[in-house]
Amino acid sequence: MSYFSRRKFLGKTGALFSAMVAAGLITSSAMAADYPTAEVNTTGLAVTDDTVKVGILHSLTGTMAISETGAQEAEKLAIKQINESGGILGRQIEIIQEDGASDWPTFAEKSRKLLVNDDVAAVFGCWTSASRKAALPVFEKENGLLYYPTFYEGLEQSKNVIYTGQEATQQILAGLDWVAEEKDAKTFYLIGSDYIWPRTSMKIARTHIEKVLGGKVVGEEYKPLGDTQFGSVINKIRLKKPDVIFAAVVGGSNVAWFKQLNAAGITSDKQTLLTLSVTEDEVLGIGGENLEGFYSVMKYFQSLDNPNNAEFVAAFKEMHGDDSVIGDVTQAAYLGPWLWKAAVEKAGSFDVDKVVAVSEAGDIELDTAPEGYVKLHPNHHLWSKTRIGKWNKDGQATVVYESDLIEPNPFPEGYQ
Amino acid sequence: MGEYSIQELTSIFAMQGFAGISLFSVLLLMALGLAIIFGQMGVINMAHGEFMAMGAYTTYLLSVMTQSYFPDLMGYYFFIAIIASFFVAGLFGYLTEFVLIRHLYKRPLDTLLATWGLSLIMQQSFRSIFGAREVSPTLPDWLMGSWMPTDSIFIPINGMFVLGLTTIVTIGVFLLMYRSTWGLNVRATTQNRVMSGAVGINTKQVDRLTFALGCGIAGVAGAAFTTIASTGPTSGSLYIVDTFMVVVFGGAASLFGTIASAFTIAQAQSILEFFISGSMAKVFTLLALVIILMMRPEGLFSIKVRK
Numbered sequence: 001m002s003y004f005s006r007r008k009f010l011g012k013t014g015a016l017f018s019a020m021v022a023a024g025l026i027t028s029s030a031m032a033a034d035y036p037t038a039e040v041n042t043t044g045l046a047v048t049d050d051t052v053k054v055g056i057l058h059s060l061t062g063t064m065a066i067s068e069t070g071a072q073e074a075e076k077l078a079i080k081q082i083n084e085s086g087g088i089l090g091r092q093i094e095i096i097q098e099d100g101a102s103d104w105p106t107f108a109e110k111s112r113k114l115l116v117n118d119d120v121a122a123v124f125g126c127w128t129s130a131s132r133k134a135a136l137p138v139f140e141k142e143n144g145l146l147y148y149p150t151f152y153e154g155l156e157q158s159k160n161v162i163y164t165g166q167e168a169t170q171q172i173l174a175g176l177d178w179v180a181e182e183k184d185a186k187t188f189y190l191i192g193s194d195y196i197w198p199r200t201s202m203k204i205a206r207t208h209i210e211k212v213l214g215g216k217v218v219g220e221e222y223k224p225l226g227d228t229q230f231g232s233v234i235n236k237i238r239l240k241k242p243d244v245i246f247a248a249v250v251g252g253s254n255v256a257w258f259k260q261l262n263a264a265g266i267t268s269d270k271q272t273l274l275t276l277s278v279t280e281d282e283v284l285g286i287g288g289e290n291l292e293g294f295y296s297v298m299k300y301f302q303s304l305d306n307p308n309n310a311e312f313v314a315a316f317k318e319m320h321g322d323d324s325v326i327g328d329v330t331q332a333a334y335l336g337p338w339l340w341k342a343a344v345e346k347a348g349s350f351d352v353d354k355v356v357a358v359s360e361a362g363d364i365e366l367d368t369a370p371e372g373y374v375k376l377h378p379n380h381h382l383w384s385k386t387r388i389g390k391w392n393k394d395g396q397a398t399v400v401y402e403s404d405l406i407e408p409n410p411f412p413e414g415y416q
Numbered sequence: 417m418g419e420y421s422i423q424e425l426t427s428i429f430a431m432q433g434f435a436g437i438s439l440f441s442v443l444l445l446m447a448l449g450l451a452i453i454f455g456q457m458g459v460i461n462m463a464h465g466e467f468m469a470m471g472a473y474t475t476y477l478l479s480v481m482t483q484s485y486f487p488d489l490m491g492y493y494f495f496i497a498i499i500a501s502f503f504v505a506g507l508f509g510y511l512t513e514f515v516l517i518r519h520l521y522k523r524p525l526d527t528l529l530a531t532w533g534l535s536l537i538m539q540q541s542f543r544s545i546f547g548a549r550e551v552s553p554t555l556p557d558w559l560m561g562s563w564m565p566t567d568s569i570f571i572p573i574n575g576m577f578v579l580g581l582t583t584i585v586t587i588g589v590f591l592l593m594y595r596s597t598w599g600l601n602v603r604a605t606t607q608n609r610v611m612s613g614a615v616g617i618n619t620k621q622v623d624r625l626t627f628a629l630g631c632g633i634a635g636v637a638g639a640a641f642t643t644i645a646s647t648g649p650t651s652g653s654l655y656i657v658d659t660f661m662v663v664v665f666g667g668a669a670s671l672f673g674t675i676a677s678a679f680t681i682a683q684a685q686s687i688l689e690f691f692i693s694g695s696m697a698k699v700f701t702l703l704a705l706v707i708i709l710m711m712r713p714e715g716l717f718s719i720k721v722r723k
Contacts, residue, residue, distance in 0.1 A: 060548075061540070061543070062650065063648075063650045065543065065548035065649070066548050066549050066550055066648050066649075069547070069548045069549060194694070194695045220693075221693055221694060222693055222694060222695050223694035223695065224694065224695050224698055226654045227694065227698075228641075228644055228645040228654075229435075229438075229439050229442070229685075229686075231431075231432075231434070231435025231436075231438055231439065231572075231575075231686065232432065232435050232686050232689035232690045232694075232697075233689070233694065234435075235428050235431050235432050235435060235690065236690060238428065238431075239420060239424070239428055252550055252645060252646055252648060252651065252654070253645075255550065255552060255645050255646035256644055256645040256646075259574070259643075259644060259645070260572065260644070262560065262561070263560065263561060263562050263570075263572030263573065263574055263575070264431075264562060264570045264572055265561075265562050265564070265570040281549070284549060284550070284551070284552075285549070285550040285551065285552045285646035286552070286646070287552055287554070289560070
């Protein structure tokens, strides 16, 4: 049906049409006709009577492709489901996918392309803090809207970004509190890969351990990204005998780190280890037998037992195969399109300023999130629960602790 | 270090010693293949890391196949995987030499560009075939865990395995290059190609087999690497820097130089890392290398060749 014929049709039969809607003859929740394009889009976005364009911007190539694959798969799943349930304001979502190629300037360039050339209404993407920091000025200048899925170091809040993963304090403080109480931990050994996220996280962890928990940091260590030799570090840990190893080693290094810990006899029956950076995705490479009994602190695990999650896991596996696994960030990425849909429908408009204003009101919530109930805080981050998962041999985690909903606090006082 | 008992310190020193030797064997195994290709043939093979990844993926494939079809053989498949990795990477190296490298022998800098391109193509192929995620073969049970000579000393078995494998490969390369007729042919060809041809050596054949041998050894290194870390499409590019570092520092054409260089770098890195942080240890090791290379541009041991 073309634009004009529908207008004509509506003009003539408007009353009848409204009556049909009222009578429930037309069942879809929202029809595009209820929201004329000129009203829902005053800023020239790529919105027609039938469609709305959004961008997906992740690394499909390069070193980060390993991690970002799951995130973009989840975003596509969410968009497919939204389309099947009638779309947003009666419009079907069209995806324009761009490849950030694990290269930060490319992320900035592709962001500009998506916002300026394609006029997309929202972008779901980025993974590393470096890629987000590169894209951020573009989103602010062009007034775009980015849904960012990774747990990250915090110390940031932008009008143009909605953060669907946890910021540092949500993840770290709850994890350390649990291990201090449950395992009676007094001494901690901190180890991470050498870049901004582990270093900032460890800084927060050290402050919390020393000032709040009254514990002691007996060692702090950073290894270059991609390093595979942990022999010397493991010997140092053996000398210091910490109650807890607190780890933020990322990517492929993780595999070497856990394999070598296991080979050196540092296993869960003798040593408590809590990591910030192992999800189901990493376990595929590490192997469950090397992780068995160690703990991860995350907001989401694939094994979460609730109806939302059962449905999500089934849908994800149907789309991406029985062997696919879902990690914390994959789930956070899945929330992006749904949060956007909720905000757009509340605003009754695709305009970024209106969607942001509604998002900042603090009452955008999802009952259907696989992780459970989430709510958007005016500071652009999510209220979320933090969970401790204990890894099993089969590569899945058993949730042994669940916090209450934690308020996001990207600028924690006294921790910087 | 007064807070630790003598026994504890002894154990730590024993394990620290092994950590150094373990790193040494990994570096040496990675560098041997490149030392042959770069050292003997003067070809700058930027795709060397991808040949390692190829060996690792071969091991992974065999692990998956063994698990689904012959689960009883899981304990032994790893030996077959090492040999298969050698032949898969070697065969691909043989073809690469035929298609790409042989046209570029007189232009060493162009080999750098061509093999760099090849490495990108190979990375993308890995990504298309195996996916972007990192994979890890299931290791036989006897490769896991550690050997404990005393209560407090843990020597990782996978580390000992790589050490043993490196020793065998190194002796093999030595015998082949310095005690066989074929090795003599290789060395003669690289020193004076025209004269070698004149005395009846099939120099083209020698080139092709040498390149294939270097790639095959990279494949073995890749297979060994699966015991330590996982494999992704870009894993190769992580190894290549360390590998070139060892070869250049050792002096390109010398087997003994490669061994000495891997040993020096590994021990420096491992000892420094025990006292300062991992990243700083790497910085200091690299700084020391740069300074030594400024004094000895040809590397630690260079073979005197008439030019």
